[in-house]
Amino acid sequence: MKSSYQEPKGDYGFDNPSGIFVPGGVVLVFWGLDVILALFGHWLPASIGFFLGLFPLATTMSYVYSTRKGKLRVWSELLDALQLRGDEQLLDMGCGRGVVLSLAAKHLASV
Secondary structure, X not given: OOOOOOOOOOOOOOOOOHHHHHHHHHHHHHXXXXXXXXXXXXXXXXXXXXXXXXXXXXXXXXXXXXXXHHHHHHHHHHHHHOOOOOOOOOXXXXXXXXXXXXXXXXXXXXX
8 A cells, every 4th residue: 555645744852852962972972982982093993982982873873754744654654554534533542742743634525
């Protein structure tokens, strides 16, 4: 089934900003220590630290994608899978920033 996903208008923010700052901070600590180690000629520990810093960097990048774009695509696919006729009623429980409501409203004919 083809998704009817269209990028919603507006900025819905991040679910939890610490999801960026914590692993991002770990990357900065790893790589800051690596620079110090490299300056003192300890290349092997600096190299290992650099590669260890790639994991939290990848985690941060994955989090940014999933909280900004990925979740919207998943919600759109879930709404498509419901195969709504368009005459249903929609109840918004007030959870979040309204992006699911916005995506669901596009499936209703009376909106």
